[in-house]
Amino acid sequence: xxxxxxxxxxxxVLTLGILALFLIFVVFPIGLILYKSxxxxxGSISFSYxxxxxxxxxxxxxxxxxxxxxxxxxxxxAVLGLIMAYLLRSIKIKGSKFLNILIVISYLSPPFIxxxxxxxxxxxxxxxxxxxxxxxxxxxxxxxxxxxxxxVFSLQSFPLVYMYVSGALKNLDNxxxxxxxxxxxxxxxxxxxxxxxxxxxxxxxxxxLVFMRVFSDFGTxxxxxxxxxxxxxxxxxxxxxxVSTDDxxxxxxxxxxxxxxxxxxxxxxxxxxRLTYSMSALKPMESQKASGLRNVLAHGFVYMVTLVAVLxxxxxxxxxxxxxRGASYTGKFTxxxxxxxxxxxxxxxxxxxxxxxxAAILLVVILGVLISYLTVRKKSxxxxxxxxxxMFPYIIPGSVLGISFLYAFNKKxxxxxxxxxxxxxxxxxxxxxxxxxxxxAIIGQISPSIEEAAISLGATERKSFIKVTVPMMMAGxxxxxxxxxxxxxxxxxxxxxxxxxxxxxxxxAIYAEVIRSNFGNAAxxxxxxxxxSILSLLLFFKVSGNNDISV
Amino acid sequence: MSVAINxxxxxxxxxxxxxxxxxxxxxxxxxxxxxxxxxxxGKTTLLRMIIGFNxxxxxxxxIDGKVINDIPTNxxxxxxxxxxxxxxxxxxxxxNIAFGLKNRKVSKEEINKKVxxxxxxxxxDHLKDRMPQKLSGGQQQRIAxxxxxxxxxxxxxMDEPLSNLDAKLRTEMRNAIKQIQQQVGITTVYVxxxxxxxxxxxxxxxxxxxxxxxxxxxxxxxYQRPANIFVSTFIGLSNVINGVLESNDNGKAQVxxxxxxxxxxxxxxECTQGxxxxxxxxxxxxxxxxxxxxxxVVVKSSVFLGVATHYFLETKDGQxxxxxxxxxxxxxIPNGTLIHLKVQTQKINVFSEDGSRSYIDRGGRx
Ligand SMILES: Nc1ncnc2c1ncn2[C@@H]1O[C@H](COP(=O)(O)OP(=O)(O)O)[C@@H](O)[C@H]1O
Ligand SMILES: [Mg+2]
Numbered sequence: 001x002x003x004x005x006x007x008x009x010x011x012x013v014l015t016l017g018i019l020a021l022f023l024i025f026v027v028f029p030i031g032l033i034l035y036k037s038x039x040x041x042x043g044s045i046s047f048s049y050x051x052x053x054x055x056x057x058x059x060x061x062x063x064x065x066x067x068x069x070x071x072x073x074x075x076x077x078a079v080l081g082l083i084m085a086y087l088l089r090s091i092k093i094k095g096s097k098f099l100n101i102l103i104v105i106s107y108l109s110p111p112f113i114x115x116x117x118x119x120x121x122x123x124x125x126x127x128x129x130x131x132x133x134x135x136x137x138x139x140x141x142x143x144x145x146x147x148x149x150x151x152v153f154s155l156q157s158f159p160l161v162y163m164y165v166s167g168a169l170k171n172l173d174n175x176x177x178x179x180x181x182x183x184x185x186x187x188x189x190x191x192x193x194x195x196x197x198x199x200x201x202x203x204x205x206x207x208x209l210v211f212m213r214v215f216s217d218f219g220t221x222x223x224x225x226x227x228x229x230x231x232x233x234x235x236x237x238x239x240x241x242x243v244s245t246d247d248x249x250x251x252x253x254x255x256x257x258x259x260x261x262x263x264x265x266x267x268x269x270x271x272x273x274r275l276t277y278s279m280s281a282l283k284p285m286e287s288q289k290a291s292g293l294r295n296v297l298a299h300g301f302v303y304m305v306t307l308v309a310v311l312x313x314x315x316x317x318x319x320x321x322x323x324x325r326g327a328s329y330t331g332k333f334t335x336x337x338x339x340x341x342x343x344x345x346x347x348x349x350x351x352x353x354x355x356x357x358x359a360a361i362l363l364v365v366i367l368g369v370l371i372s373y374l375t376v377r378k379k380s381x382x383x384x385x386x387x388x389x390x391m392f393p394y395i396i397p398g399s400v401l402g403i404s405f406l407y408a409f410n411k412k413x414x415x416x417x418x419x420x421x422x423x424x425x426x427x428x429x430x431x432x433x434x435x436x437x438x439x440x441a442i443i444g445q446i447s448p449s450i451e452e453a454a455i456s457l458g459a460t461e462r463k464s465f466i467k468v469t470v471p472m473m474m475a476g477x478x479x480x481x482x483x484x485x486x487x488x489x490x491x492x493x494x495x496x497x498x499x500x501x502x503x504x505x506x507x508x509a510i511y512a513e514v515i516r517s518n519f520g521n522a523a524x525x526x527x528x529x530x531x532x533s534i535l536s537l538l539l540f541f542k543v544s545g546n547n548d549i550s551v
Numbered sequence: 552m553s554v555a556i557n558x559x560x561x562x563x564x565x566x567x568x569x570x571x572x573x574x575x576x577x578x579x580x581x582x583x584x585x586x587x588x589x590x591x592x593g594k595t596t597l598l599r600m601i602i603g604f605n606x607x608x609x610x611x612x613x614i615d616g617k618v619i620n621d622i623p624t625n626x627x628x629x630x631x632x633x634x635x636x637x638x639x640x641x642x643x644x645x646x647n648i649a650f651g652l653k654n655r656k657v658s659k660e661e662i663n664k665k666v667x668x669x670x671x672x673x674x675x676d677h678l679k680d681r682m683p684q685k686l687s688g689g690q691q692q693r694i695a696x697x698x699x700x701x702x703x704x705x706x707x708x709m710d711e712p713l714s715n716l717d718a719k720l721r722t723e724m725r726n727a728i729k730q731i732q733q734q735v736g737i738t739t740v741y742v743x744x745x746x747x748x749x750x751x752x753x754x755x756x757x758x759x760x761x762x763x764x765x766x767x768x769x770x771x772x773x774y775q776r777p778a779n780i781f782v783s784t785f786i787g788l789s790n791v792i793n794g795v796l797e798s799n800d801n802g803k804a805q806v807x808x809x810x811x812x813x814x815x816x817x818x819x820x821e822c823t824q825g826x827x828x829x830x831x832x833x834x835x836x837x838x839x840x841x842x843x844x845x846x847x848v849v850v851k852s853s854v855f856l857g858v859a860t861h862y863f864l865e866t867k868d869g870q871x872x873x874x875x876x877x878x879x880x881x882x883x884i885p886n887g888t889l890i891h892l893k894v895q896t897q898k899i900n901v902f903s904e905d906g907s908r909s910y911i912d913r914g915g916r917x
Pocket of ligand 1: 565568570588589590591592593594595596597
């Protein structure tokens, strides 16, 4: 655009500024990890940490374990999510709006809370375990290890697949379905031969998200895995372990995770791109009343799955009102737990959570809108670098980001470790790719001529951006921000590495209380988190005016 | 008051593609000037160079004698109406129209006065406080027009403003645009690919093809005396038939199509004998049922359209010819009938064999 040198400079300065931020807070820490992983104590360069990992079964078996639980959970999530989405889109289910909300809620809480709740239910001493053992006179010793991890992850992650697939099904023209039916396809064949192929890209994309989430989550295997050690557990204990910590070895482990997620990311992109069909439904699929057995089965299945999915939340909320003695419950109603967490002089855990979350959201929204604007409307070599760079955190697991931050920012002039800033920035960076993606989509729907109109009417570029583009983006950005907020207050994997007693957040506190077997306090904290999420979700529905959620 | 626009040898490149290579044209003060040409010929590109959304890689554009190449768009004082209207969806009709005035730091009372005035001119004063999203295409179009002219721009630019409207509304709006333009008297550059629209609204038209101007003239002259075969076929319908200029002496030229010979009195002196292209509009034929004089053709089909009757015919060589006749009381000529076509020698056009030059002497006009 030929609008004078001064105005061009404003965008250039912004681009350079944001680029610098990402160089400092993404490229530098990750680069440092890469460097550390091959740097020996004596200053020489070698791959011996990697050799160490791959030569000892104790180490590499954790990777195998991780793959096992991740593949199993991703598969179960994908199948469950697909079936749930299809059932709810194609068959009229009573109370489907409410079910939809419940499913989303079950997804929004951090996975490790699911793990801890399931231990309460199906653990050695769990409610359900005891009922089973009394009823059937069995010696069932609870669900731990592989099965426990997969159970928790699957129930916690299928909602993600559900939400994505549900969105894709909405864009699927029903005439395709009808055409297949008229050509003699049975229901199962129709799903398998018509619907699944068309939503495969969506299924893949959401499965990859599940995969990365599960693969890098350490809270769940830590709490319910017992002897079953996964890679993130190894990483965490190498970094935080009481026995011995080895920075360089931990760095090497981080590099291994990054490589794996990177490969997966490109694989998914490659397959996804080849399978993408552009669809826009002229006549979207409408849910229809089923009859007889089909109706009963559909209702039964959907209700059962939803119930099991929210069972952890129900458990947590109800146990938060139960009196505890040590690690067990007396069965009496009490408000003691809330008194314990709310009465002490400082409730910084709670205020921290809200403050950090809000600060990060503010940052992420402002930067996200600017970055997407720059990459869409001010295309240049620099902004294309920015585009790539800002998507990078997408493939970096939270724990790796946390570790890299500690390495990078524990010395002057960038001494940030222990501060609130480091947590806020890490939250911000973790959420950035999602915000940018959604802002980019929003900008894409605004015709460039709207801004040109403003400029032709005498507005400067800055004014047209602020007065026209930003207000038009606001609704979409706001609802995106609320979803980001919900995910950020549930974040554990980087906060657990970066926190100090002063910067503890709710998730960190819950985790710590669970580890200390203070289940009452943990439940009370979790309830506060859950209630916050539910209220935010309701706000989201109000702001966005529809029930479509993209996470 | 109104300004002239002088475009001198401008060049536009997108990367390595040169879309416009040295184009010149002069637009008179207060004129309704139209850029007409097929899609992709560079009309939008040229318009965006005038307003400043596109940089200018060579040559210059002058408004009122001042070069504006380096003036930023928001300082050029030009109003633009976009193809998709580009109405701000988050502002009321009034705020949309007031937007440009606010940028010019006009006082509140002044803004209110001007907005009310312009709302009356474009006839949407009853919509003043509505939000634009629920309004019809025609109404949005009027908002866009009002918003562009309320700032009293020196130049009004419109890029295919009617292409998103249905046919009936299109006719209504183009009359409205023409009338408002005359009322306000702004130098206007209008872009369209619709020749009928161009003929209806313009004072003058520049026909473009491939980034090059083919002809600049009034609608009447463009239609009746096209400068080359491209213009004659792009504007309206023309039957182009191979012919021969047999002689050209003393203002009397002999032209032959097949065995049909006729005399023309308006062929340029310098044109010598040789093959030519004869371009005949459907209404410039005379059907000859009596004698064998004329181009022999066979009737393939006919359509009766009330005012006129269309005949679709075929020559011996298999060339399709379309003829339009005023409807009369006689029966339609049955399909398969062999008839002969004569031409109205004053009206038809003759071009060089490659179609690039007109042989018609237009008394000084190029
Ligand atoms: N921003 C651009 N970048 C590259 N090529 C362009 C751009 N805008 C237009 N063009 C090219 O310039 C030519 C003329 O386009 P345009 O002016 O839009 O045509 P018209 O408005 O007459 O339909 C086309 O070949 C088009 O592809
Ligand atoms: Mg165009």
